[in-house]
Amino acid sequence: MGYGMALFGGHFLGTPELGLGLSEVGHEWRVGWRLGHAGSKRVSFNLGLEAARWDPADATTASEDRVGLSATMLW
Numbered sequence: 001m002g003y004g005m006a007l008f009g010g011h012f013l014g015t016p017e018l019g020l021g022l023s024e025v026g027h028e029w030r031v032g033w034r035l036g037h038a039g040s041k042r043v044s045f046n047l048g049l050e051a052a053r054w055d056p057a058d059a060t061t062a063s064e065d066r067v068g069l070s071a072t073m074l075w
Contacts (some may be wrong), residue, residue, distance in 0.1 A: 006038065013038045017050070026056035044074040 004015040012035055019030035032050035037043065048070040055063050 004036075007035070011038060012036065019052075024057065026054060026061075028052055028054045042075065044072070046070075046072045 004013040006012075007014045015034045015036070017030070017032040017034060019028070019032075021028040021030075030050060030052040032048060034049075035047045037045040048068075050066075050068045050070075052066045052068075053063060054066075
């Protein structure tokens with residue numbers, strides 16, 4: 001199953017991403033966006049942006065914030 005929105009005249013597909021990770025040591029929230037080429041199967045092009053926050057379960061450890069950017073191209 002997949003989901004996304006056609007962008008830039010249907011040449012690209014935008015896909016939002018959400019994530020939540022829970023464990024005994026803390027939890028992580030993630031949000032992101034991926035932009036992929038919707039054209040030829042011979043060429044694959046993707047851009048991604050993700051932001052995450054890690055909140056530990058104990059109050060003595062500081063929270064962490066991350067931002068990531070990714071790019072892939074296959075031909």
